[in-house]
Amino acid sequence: MIHHDLSPDIKQRADPRRKAGAATRMFAQIQRLPGVLLVPSILVLMCIGVYVINGRPIDLWVMLLAGLAGYVLEKVNIPLAPIILGMILGPMAEQSVRRALLISRGDPTELLTRPLSTVLALATLGMIVWPMLKLLRRKRNAGSGLGN
Secondary structure (H helix, E strand, O other), X not given: OOOOOOOHHHHXXXXXXXXXXXXXXXXXHHHOOXXXXXXXXXXXXXXXXXXXXXXXXXXXXXXXXXXXXXXXHHHOOOOOHHHHHHHHHHHHHHHHHHHHHHHOXXXXXXXXXXHHHHHHHHHHHHHHHXXXXXXXXXXXXXXXXXXO
């Protein structure tokens, strides 16, 4: 009689949780590498991955320039989250505005005829203008010696 049941040792080796634990330990060990080794290794792997996708050298330059821009923005304390959100949501918003302008036959005032769209447009305008007004007021107060 053939017994098809796996032994406990084989079951334990086939357990995906065991593999995940091994991968976690391996990545924890990699994280302990000094930055002098880790950063160039990651950069090489990124370049290989970017080049393999389309096989175009221009993709490497785009990646390197985007990385450089991210580094500069990080150094001057500009948060990256709003930029990433803008890059993701921007094309969708642009497509929706184009569709609305096509429906309204190119009349942008048609976008403000509904109360909700007017409130949202004014709120957006307020979020853009308000920080500028605060900055101007702060500069004016600092120039007159009043402080803030």
